Amino acid sequence: MSDTKAPVFSCPEEQKVFSRVYKYADMATRLMEEFKTPPFPNTYALMYAYAAGENDDIALIVDEMLEKGDLSPYEIDNVYSRHLCPMQDQAKREKIGQRVDEQISSVLDLVGTGVENSDQFENVLKQIGNGIGESTSLDQLSAAITNLMSENQRMANQSRKLNEGLKESREQIELLRRELEDVRNESMRDPLTTVHNRRAFDMKLVAELEVAQKNGSHLCLAIADLDHFKRVNDSFGHRIGDEVLKIFAAIISENIKGQDLVARYGGEEFAIILPATDIQSAAQLIDRIRLQTFQRKLVLKGSKKPLGDVSASFGIAQFVPGMTPADLVELADQRLYLAKSQGRNRVQAEGLKTSAA
Template sequence: MNDTKTPVFSCPEEQKVFSRVYKYADMATRLMEEHKTPPFPNTYALMYAYASAENDDIVGIVDNMLERGDLSAYEIDEVYSNHLCPMQDQAKREKIGERVEAQISSVLDLVGTGVENSDQFETVLQQIGNGIGQTTSIDQLSAAISNLMSENQRMAGQSRKLSDGLKESRKQIELLRRELEDVRNESMRDPLTSVHNRRAFDIKLAAELDAARQNNSGLCLAIADLDHFKRVNDTFGHRIGDEVLKVFANIISENIKGQDLVARYGGEEFAIILPATDLKAASILIDRIRLQTFQRKLVLKGSKKPLGDISASFGIAQFVPGMTPDNLVELADQRLYLAKRQGRNRVQAEDCETNAA
């Protein structure tokens, strides 16, 4: 007996919508199988977006990735973070915005009620005042005073309600502000290593380059690349490779100052922005990071099997007037590749070849 249920659609238009959804879902699954991509939610979301062809940028990027055969988990996550997560971040911000609007509406209602009560209280006071002026007996005066006290108590109660309501709204708005800040911070972080991502790097580099230009201050950029990282992944698996990335990111983070920024720039590449820093100071700092990385002897949990030497190569560029962010990145990249050619596990801060580190 076939237990498969046929979906019931309320109208032909609904049937068309579901048909498209099923079609794109099937295409996404086939693409994942054909290209042996990691079977993760991010991969499916990216392939579904590619199949639906609703975003030209995603279609172009995935076309290039398929052509290069470059469908690693990191590259997929990078595209997902840069092109699909912003949509989710925007949705989160919109929801928070709706809640802020609701709180503002509540505040306006409270203020409106307060104004209305105040006007009523003023009217009653005026009436009581006029009545007191016309009293001819102790009983009339006593009744007027009793009326005044009753109205005063009513107004005091309304004032307390208004104050409590405004305090609660203020608390809720502050909570929403923090939620909005959390969403913004999440969108600027690499989910694996928790350091900043490429988007945060681009924003920070542009800002620091403008500051260096305006203040005539120092600025250096270092780009780091873990040596033979593919060998780690191939030998021990991607999960261990991810742990190595976290360790390296942590070593960098522990050595930089508050005004500096480290970002995951690519798969195993990291970028370090060093404001108010000259080339000599940057070289000393980056070499300390290089040495600590090489000296960190990593072993597998349980078996205690050593991973072998983990090292990184670095290229450093110093900002000079007239440079753009792209110029600075390109120069740091060139010096990184020069460090690689000279044997790796070294810091390159010049355009010419130097002795081994």
């Protein structure tokens, strides 16, 4: 017999809340069992949010995932990071904001204390000044000087404490500023490859497209897909597959310049935004990445067993005034599909010859 005691509720409303929570938790668990999803915290959080039905976007996306049977760990993490992580990021920012408010309050207290001490010192100086006249004896003058020196020392000590407190608060505020920046950066990065994530890609593409539209400047988008990546996972396991993704992301990152951006776009797909870059230059850059990927001979640590050829296919689209971000992505996708259909390990860009091994 179980020793678990039934919860005691203080009111009927509380009982309703707990009943609803238990219901959603049970639904989330059943969904994970039915669709054999990985039993990770992110999966449970996503399924619970889906069961609760309070977010229309999550409901629509998970419905599509369930229909397609596409419940891979990456896709789950991707949806989680795009739709649930922002809530966690907001909570982190709010917590840091509270700590900033506390530091500001501390600074105001210190300033208030400093003003109070300054007023007190001013009053003492007035009293000493009023007590000194032509008839003041040497003993009285000596006592006034002693009092003045004592007050001056007290004021110096208070000023030192004030400065120390202000310095400490300034250091704390700077630390909080860095923490806030770290939270922001973490929310824009893919945790596996450390390149930017889909959220960062979406924001960057909109911004760069607006610049290109306004200034009439060049803008290219490349979408890359590792060829036969499922074969790597099936043959060597997901851990090795993850290492291949990291290496591919690193090759791209090493070849692009400061204003460019690479993001993990899907499971084994990466998107590269190339501002101020024409189609010819983009194709040369992307083909260099393709070639370096293919020439990198990967072997398993320990056994030195070769992984076999690892290649990638690329599709490049060039911005044309009037295009939307979705138009540019769709065009790059079409070129990628063409590169795949023509044999993989090649670059397809409109108006340019195919580059292949």
